[in-house]
Amino acid sequence: MKGLTLTSAFVLFFSIIIWFVFLRARPPTFFLMQFSHVTNDIFEEINNIELPTKYTAMIEHTVTCRIMANKIQRNPIFKSHGAQMEKRLREFGERIRESGHLIQKMYSKGSTVYKSFDIEIKAMIYRLNPNNIRKGDARYFKERLNVLIKKIKEFRILVRQTYNSIQRAENDGNDTVNYISDELKKVITFNIDDDEDIVGIKKELGGINNILNHLRENYSNLDKMEKILKDYENKLTDIYDELDDRYDGIVEFTKEGLESLKFIDNNLKDRFVDVVHV
DSSP states (O other): OHHHHHHHHHHHHHHHHHIIIIISOOOOTHHHHHHHHHHHHHHHHHHTSOOOOOHHHHHHHHHHHHHHHHHHHHOGGGTTTHHHHHHHHHHHHHHHHHHHHHHHHHHHHHHHHHHHHHHHHHHHHHHTSTTTOOTTHHHHHHHHHHHHHHHHHHHHHHHHHHHHHHHHHHHHHHHHHHHHHHHHHHHHHTSOTTOHHHHHHHHHHHHHHHHHHHHHHHHHHHHHHHHHHHHHHHHHHHHHHHHHHHOOSOOOOOHHHHHHHHHHHHHHHHHHHHHHOO
């Protein structure tokens, strides 16, 4: 009898635990606090990164390459060595132009990401109004998070593509500078080193090196941004999975949870406009 009583008590205890954990459990406002915290963090981190140059600056770099190519093409001193120099410079300029288009596309995509955040956060705030709370809230918030995860992933992939493009341009530029430097040495063998044309090309080559340094800064910062976005994507996915695995039904929330969402909504616009402004 005593054993039966202990068994009954044991079964009752676990029945209560199962009811609380699996049947009664509702997502607390903690997931809202998590979302607010990681979202604010990402924009703080991105704000500390020097963003890629604007499209117009990349076009200026392209023009610089073309001007130098034209000078080499027209100058008889480079008649025997200039064709390949000119070709490499134009190809380098074209690489930079392609990277500039990707940068422009990336900024445009960033604007749409902001709009998505604005829409989804406002939707969450609306749903947390006591008059709008209903069964299936956990699923609703999961759907909102899923939209944002997809948007961040799309943006991150574009950032990586832009990074790869600029890095390829920089590699081509390095090869071009090395080739032109070697060819100049050959030209100097048959000409005076302080010839006005040679001095001019050396000066132009210094400008190309400045462009290379600019490209290195750009893709280095894009690499940092892509890693920040990947970390944010992972953290949103963790919050999404927590809602998916643990909760169902109506969301229980506190004033702090609602205020955390309102804080993002009020501050996200200014931050994101700084990040994606062209």
